[in-house]
Amino acid sequence: MNIALGSILLISLLAPGFILRLAYVRGASSKRAIQTALTIDTSLVNQIIFSAIPSLLIHLGSLFVIQQLGIIFRAEPDLYIIYKIIDGEGLLAPDEFEVIRMGLSSFALYNVVLIFLAYRVGKLFRRFVILTGLDLRNPFLRVNNDWYYVFENITEETYPQKRTLWFYMVSLFRAIFQFDKHKPERNFDLVYLEVLAKIDGREPVIYSGILEDFYLSKTTGLERIHMMAVYSRPYVLGESITTPELTDPEGESFRTTQDTDILIIPYSKISNIKVSYFSLDLVAAVEDTSKSPLG
Amino acid sequence: MKARQSKDVQKILANPEAARTLVRYIKQLQYSLSTKREITVGGKKYHLAKVITQEVNKS
Numbered sequence: 001m002n003i004a005l006g007s008i009l010l011i012s013l014l015a016p017g018f019i020l021r022l023a024y025v026r027g028a029s030s031k032r033a034i035q036t037a038l039t040i041d042t043s044l045v046n047q048i049i050f051s052a053i054p055s056l057l058i059h060l061g062s063l064f065v066i067q068q069l070g071i072i073f074r075a076e077p078d079l080y081i082i083y084k085i086i087d088g089e090g091l092l093a094p095d096e097f098e099v100i101r102m103g104l105s106s107f108a109l110y111n112v113v114l115i116f117l118a119y120r121v122g123k124l125f126r127r128f129v130i131l132t133g134l135d136l137r138n139p140f141l142r143v144n145n146d147w148y149y150v151f152e153n154i155t156e157e158t159y160p161q162k163r164t165l166w167f168y169m170v171s172l173f174r175a176i177f178q179f180d181k182h183k184p185e186r187n188f189d190l191v192y193l194e195v196l197a198k199i200d201g202r203e204p205v206i207y208s209g210i211l212e213d214f215y216l217s218k219t220t221g222l223e224r225i226h227m228m229a230v231y232s233r234p235y236v237l238g239e240s241i242t243t244p245e246l247t248d249p250e251g252e253s254f255r256t257t258q259d260t261d262i263l264i265i266p267y268s269k270i271s272n273i274k275v276s277y278f279s280l281d282l283v284a285a286v287e288d289t290s291k292s293p294l295g
Numbered sequence: 296m297k298a299r300q301s302k303d304v305q306k307i308l309a310n311p312e313a314a315r316t317l318v319r320y321i322k323q324l325q326y327s328l329s330t331k332r333e334i335t336v337g338g339k340k341y342h343l344a345k346v347i348t349q350e351v352n353k354s
Binding site: 028029148150151152153186187188189190191192194208209210211212213215216228229230231261270271272273274275276277278279280281282283284285 | 297299311314315317318319321322325342343344350351
């Protein structure tokens with residue numbers, strides 16, 4: 001028997017699991033995870049875990065549903081013929097060909113529905129994992145690029161210390177109805193960076209300012225960062241928190257980049273990043289705003 | 296990706312002078328023992344507080 005037909009059938013059967021996996025890892029904050037999902041050269045174990053096992057579970061569940069709805073479908077799927085096609089051994093009898101011909105449209109519909117459901121379930125599971133922080137506890141469930149966790153300050157402290165069943169139920173509800181853009185609660189209003197950058201042929205410079213944008217990369221994790229209201233100064237070797245230049249922001253060693261609104265620093269030029277998270281709560285409006293923005 | 300910024304922060308950053316003022320206040324707070332400070336930026340009074348600092352070494 002031609003093994004091509006068996007291969008096509010096998011790919012069709014594995015497709016829902018693969019789509020579920022892809023929907024789970026795919027997202028704007030998951031650049032590195034996408035690469036992992038799409039890499040062809042993964043081990044057999046990875047393929048089995050990430051595609052075959054979800055596919056098997058999906059098909060088992062679907063078969064159960066189809067058997068329960070047997071009246072509508074009028075006939076149960078002939079698993080022996082599916083096995084025979086995949087196995088590729090022996091010839092199909094004429095009546096078996098007739099069964100295949102009759103069931104082709106139903107099988108196509110079955111697969112389309114499953115792929116659609118697998119995609120939705122993958123997305124739902126992704127939202128649920130992000131909301132509950134399960135990816136922090138289990139690297140196997142990790143969905144985001146490492147730098148996303150850093151700049152969003154997503155740590156174990158972001159989530160309740162004791163995660164109750166109620167917490168998981170509320171998170172599932174939020175994941176289903178997509179409340180709050182399915183992001184965990186945050187306690188900061190801006191990200192302040194101090195970046196040690198080495199530009200070729202120049203002395204190392206520390207840039208400090210507010211993080212505006214960050215671009216993730218498939219290969220290096222981070223591609224570049226965009227900062228606003230940036231101050232720059234030369235790096236003092238062995239400097240510490242007691243270094244006078246650091247404790248006196250008005251000092252001459254600070255050079256403001258007055259003529260630049262946004263400073264773009266490629267990741268390749270960065271040696272070290274100190275990330276601070278600040279909250280800014282409005283107390284009151286000041287009446288006289290015309291004098292000085294410095295207050 | 297857009298970094299997290301509250302609406303108040305976005306308003307301040309829209310004014311380059313106010314943005315630089317905010318960064319100067321942050322720098323002062325960063326290297327002082329205090330973790331909170333009342334500041335006036337862009338005609339409004341705010342409570343600025345440091346949540347946490349973490350350092351990421353590339354190598």
